[in-house]
Amino acid sequence: xxNLKQIAAELSLSxxxxxxxxxxxxxxxxxxxxxxxxxxxRVNYVPNHHGRAxxxxxxxxxxxxxxxxxxxxxxxxxxxxxIEGMTLAARQAGYSLSIYSTTPDDDPVESVQRQLQAGSxxxxxxxxxxxxxxxxxxxxxxxxxxxxFGRTDLDTAYPYVDIDNEQIAYEATRRLMDxxxxxxxxxxxxxxxxxxAMRLSGYARAMAEAGIPIDQSLIGHGMFTxxxxxxxxxxxxxxxxxxxxxxxxxELGLLGALHALGRRGLxxxxxxxxxxxxxxxxxxxxxxKIGVHFVDMAAVGRKLVEVLESxxxxxxxxxxxxxxxxxxxxxx
Amino acid sequence: xxNLKQIAAELSLSxxxxxxxxxxxxxxxxxxxxxxxxxxxRVNYVPNHHGRAxxxxxxxxxxxxxxxxxxxxxxxxxxxxxIEGMTLAARQAGYSLSIYSTTPDDDPVESVQRQLQAGSxxxxxxxxxxxxxxxxxxxxxxxxxxxxFGRTDLDTAYPYVDIDNEQIAYEATRRLMDxxxxxxxxxxxxxxxxxxAMRLSGYARAMAEAGIPIDQSLIGHGMFTxxxxxxxxxxxxxxxxxxxxxxxxxELGLLGALHALGRRGLxxxxxxxxxxxxxxxxxxxxxxKIGVHFVDMAAVGRKLVEVLESxxxxxxxxxxxxxxxxxxxxxx
DNA sequence: CTTTGTAATCGTAACGTTACGATTGCATCG
DNA sequence: CGATGCAATCGTAACGTTACGATTACAAAG
Numbered sequence: 001x002x003n004l005k006q007i008a009a010e011l012s013l014s015x016x017x018x019x020x021x022x023x024x025x026x027x028x029x030x031x032x033x034x035x036x037x038x039x040x041x042r043v044n045y046v047p048n049h050h051g052r053a054x055x056x057x058x059x060x061x062x063x064x065x066x067x068x069x070x071x072x073x074x075x076x077x078x079x080x081x082x083i084e085g086m087t088l089a090a091r092q093a094g095y096s097l098s099i100y101s102t103t104p105d106d107d108p109v110e111s112v113q114r115q116l117q118a119g120s121x122x123x124x125x126x127x128x129x130x131x132x133x134x135x136x137x138x139x140x141x142x143x144x145x146x147x148x149f150g151r152t153d154l155d156t157a158y159p160y161v162d163i164d165n166e167q168i169a170y171e172a173t174r175r176l177m178d179x180x181x182x183x184x185x186x187x188x189x190x191x192x193x194x195x196x197a198m199r200l201s202g203y204a205r206a207m208a209e210a211g212i213p214i215d216q217s218l219i220g221h222g223m224f225t226x227x228x229x230x231x232x233x234x235x236x237x238x239x240x241x242x243x244x245x246x247x248x249x250x251e252l253g254l255l256g257a258l259h260a261l262g263r264r265g266l267x268x269x270x271x272x273x274x275x276x277x278x279x280x281x282x283x284x285x286x287x288x289k290i291g292v293h294f295v296d297m298a299a300v301g302r303k304l305v306e307v308l309e310s311x312x313x314x315x316x317x318x319x320x321x322x323x324x325x326x327x328x329x330x331x332x
Numbered sequence: 333x334x335n336l337k338q339i340a341a342e343l344s345l346s347x348x349x350x351x352x353x354x355x356x357x358x359x360x361x362x363x364x365x366x367x368x369x370x371x372x373x374r375v376n377y378v379p380n381h382h383g384r385a386x387x388x389x390x391x392x393x394x395x396x397x398x399x400x401x402x403x404x405x406x407x408x409x410x411x412x413x414x415i416e417g418m419t420l421a422a423r424q425a426g427y428s429l430s431i432y433s434t435t436p437d438d439d440p441v442e443s444v445q446r447q448l449q450a451g452s453x454x455x456x457x458x459x460x461x462x463x464x465x466x467x468x469x470x471x472x473x474x475x476x477x478x479x480x481f482g483r484t485d486l487d488t489a490y491p492y493v494d495i496d497n498e499q500i501a502y503e504a505t506r507r508l509m510d511x512x513x514x515x516x517x518x519x520x521x522x523x524x525x526x527x528x529a530m531r532l533s534g535y536a537r538a539m540a541e542a543g544i545p546i547d548q549s550l551i552g553h554g555m556f557t558x559x560x561x562x563x564x565x566x567x568x569x570x571x572x573x574x575x576x577x578x579x580x581x582x583e584l585g586l587l588g589a590l591h592a593l594g595r596r597g598l599x600x601x602x603x604x605x606x607x608x609x610x611x612x613x614x615x616x617x618x619x620x621k622i623g624v625h626f627v628d629m630a631a632v633g634r635k636l637v638e639v640l641e642s643x644x645x646x647x648x649x650x651x652x653x654x655x656x657x658x659x660x661x662x663x664x
Numbered sequence: 665c666t667t668t669g670t671a672a673t674c675g676t677a678a679c680g681t682t683a684c685g686a687t688t689g690c691a692t693c694g
Numbered sequence: 695c696g697a698t699g700c701a702a703t704c705g706t707a708a709c710g711t712t713a714c715g716a717t718t719a720c721a722a723a724g
Binding site: 013014015016017020027028029032051053054055056057119 | 701702703704705706708709710711
């Protein structure tokens with residue numbers, strides 16, 4: 001409620017002087033600065049966000065576009081440490097972080113466009129990149145600072161932070177082969193998005209190296225939930241030529257697959273081997289031998305904010321791109 | 333980039349008329365309204381958030397204060413569906429949701445105060461209520477719309493949405509007793525906060541009814557992580573009078589406890605029984621017989637936003653309070 | 665031909681802030 | 695004693711929006 005005008009009136013100063021005093025302007029008498037700061041503290045003055053934003057054009061707000069698969073099912077657990085990393089880093093950098101949820105019904109380009117216009121944000125964190133993602137061009141054209149979580153196949157340079165999904169899937173597949181697996185099943189999330197495409201590509205590379213032809217029926221798409229993962233894997237386990245190795249999309253996929261195995265009295269480690277990506281370290285606490293690829297998503301979240309901040313502060317600076325590698329833990 | 337002034341200049345109208353036309357003001361000629369809307373659409377006009385907020389005092393922003401235990405460990409998984417429920421509901425109600433992370437180092441009252449002053453939000457969602465929570469009085473005094481996730485022991489009325497933790501813990505304890513357990517261990521999260529106090533109270537009620545004295549050494553505080561849960565439970569399993577029942581704080585506590593059991597070659601269901609609160613349905617996919625109390629946190633998140641919106645729209649309206657009950661599933 | 669009424673549009677001020685140029689007071693210097 | 699320089703402070707305008715009262719044009723009524 002307290003504003004510059006009130007402080008100015010109380011101290012018989014002009015609004016200008018008060019404003020300058022609060023930023024330690026060199027033109028203001030030190031004694032006046034002290035008086036102003038004392039008064040500001042006393043009345044609990046905090047600069048009005050909108051007044052400042054309107055004048056300066058800077059809002060000190062970052063917006064993360066948060067894609068949801070459905071409204072009913074639990075999202076990929078990696079989003080929790082990601083959000084925590086982002087919110088904390090944003091706050092420490094002096095920004096507030098706004099979360100903009102989108103459902104599959106929303107047009108992703110339009111979602112971005114709306115954020116652009118309203119001038120309500122200094123920068124955007126976009127996720128769920130797709131091939132030739134049109135949002136990148138749009139944002140570059142408008143000069144809106146942004147950073148992508150994930151990459152896309154464009155010839156223009158743009159800032160991104162990504163996980164090396166290709167390497168993760170390659171390594172996962174190789175590990176399974178080391179255990180003797182040749183029929184290796186692969187779980188993917190969103191059909192057509194970049195992260196899934198990279199996983200598929202890493203898988204294909206490992207298979208090609210081993211000279212094993214790819215069996216499309218071993219590749220599962222849309223494995224968002226424990227239920228869908230369990231049902232899909234259960235179906236495969238009924239085949240005469242059931243898979244002997246499985247690379248899970250994430251923790252939820254793993255839990256679903258373990259559930260399907262358990263119902264048949266099977267456990268991973270002897271006949272069937274399982275590898276998963278895990279960003280919560282949850283799988284390390286399961287009573288099963290599982291190879292785990294850990295990626296520190298809180299660090300990814302912090303990095304996203306860091307890169308975005310540098311874009312905001314210096315829009316013409318060098319375009320940063322960061323690739324996080326995972327750490328593989330074979331699980332005994 | 334496009335603003336009212338530009339549209340007005342282009343159509344040779346005043347800014348006022350354009351502004352009114354966009355809201356279908358009855359004083360504007362229908363033909364003019366059509367012209368204005370066409371032009372607005374053509375130049376992709378979206379009202380500037382800060383200009384509007386400054387003038388009207390409404391920001392169309394809600395802020396959720398998000399408490400974090402530590403910067404390193406994964407938070408309670410219930411926060412993921414909670415955030416998803418909140419962000420989606422906020423967006424559908426026309427608000428954007430800002431997440432304000434706080435660490436244990438932050439003074440919770442000061443965190444709230446800062447949000448208040450800056451005028452950057454229309455309402456607050458506060459969590460992690462403590463006994464006699466000073467934030468409630470502060471917010472009521474200032475007339476800032478808010479809703480609490482959780483209750484506190486104050487004689488003033490204020491809006492809240494809560495989970496019936498007392499009932500959850502009572503029922504959990506009773507279920508364990510039904511299985512024959514008398515030495516029942518209880519996991520709690522934050523020492524001193526309201527949710528943990530309620531859990532403890534429900535536990536105590538069930539124990540009193542059964543005439544079993546409470547053994548303080550069976551009550552564990554600060555069980556935020558799988559690691560701490562595992563270590564704590566492991567210590568107890570080494571006792572000659574080890575517990576025969578365990579009520580876990582949440583999914584992470586459960587995984588930690590199962591891990592400790594598994595290392596000793598034990599499984600829940602015969603000698604030792606386990607019950608947990610679960611809001612991700614994760615425990616249903618574990619190969620263990622566990623009693624589960626499910627609470628739909630996405631619904632809680634949506635409700636929080638709904639209650640907050642009604643406070644914002646009608647600050648003098650009736651004070652809503654909502655209590656979510658869980659559903660118990662005995663796990664076979 | 666002036667008055668009254670009404671539909672449509674306009675102009676000004678204000679929200680709280682900051683940028684920038686103008687102004688004041690006072691000591692110093694030729 | 696008037697000119698100059700400097701430190702300190704002030705005033706105005708602007709960001710984009712909306713609220714409110716004023717103004718215009720024109721038709722109908724006296």
